[in-house]
Amino acid sequence: MLLGHFGVAAGVKSRERQLPLWSLMVATQWLDILFVPLLAMGIETIDDAPGTDGGYGEAIIHADYTHSLAGAIVLCALFGLFFARRWNRRAGLVLGGVAFSHWLLDLIVHRQDMPLLPGNLGGFSRVGLGLWESPGVSIAIELILLFVGCALYWRAARSTIAVSGSARQRATLVTGLMLIAGLLTLGLDLAGL
């Protein structure tokens, strides 16, 4: 689930015009951005799901801090707070919310590997609805999120900007680039990279 997150960013952009697209893109990936250095340090890890070769969605992700429910709430609140201070309250609320949407989408696809508390404190059972076990459905949902998000963005961008030809062309170009980047991401994901 990478591409689905980007679709959310594009869709929200169509409603929250004042927020730059990059801030929404960063928001949807915030938890994974923090995951990367922890992965490099070996604090969080990825294993192949039992009986798989680690392809699309065939992973058990031990992101016990960044993707624990409590950890994600705190990290997304900090993210929102940063932009609330820099820009305004509304920007902070929207970006914090979009950042947390990452956890909710991950909850749908992950195989029961997301703890409630950081480091799986208390040993509660981990959560994850495991849609990755049906890769076809999971890929379809990711594609739908991407296409719907891009379509909403494209429509909003074309309807609000001045009717100058170059601005319209730019809206189409940006939408096209988002689609290509999204599909490329899925391609890499499918290739297991």
Ligand SMILES: [Zn+2]
């Ligand atoms: Zn994630």
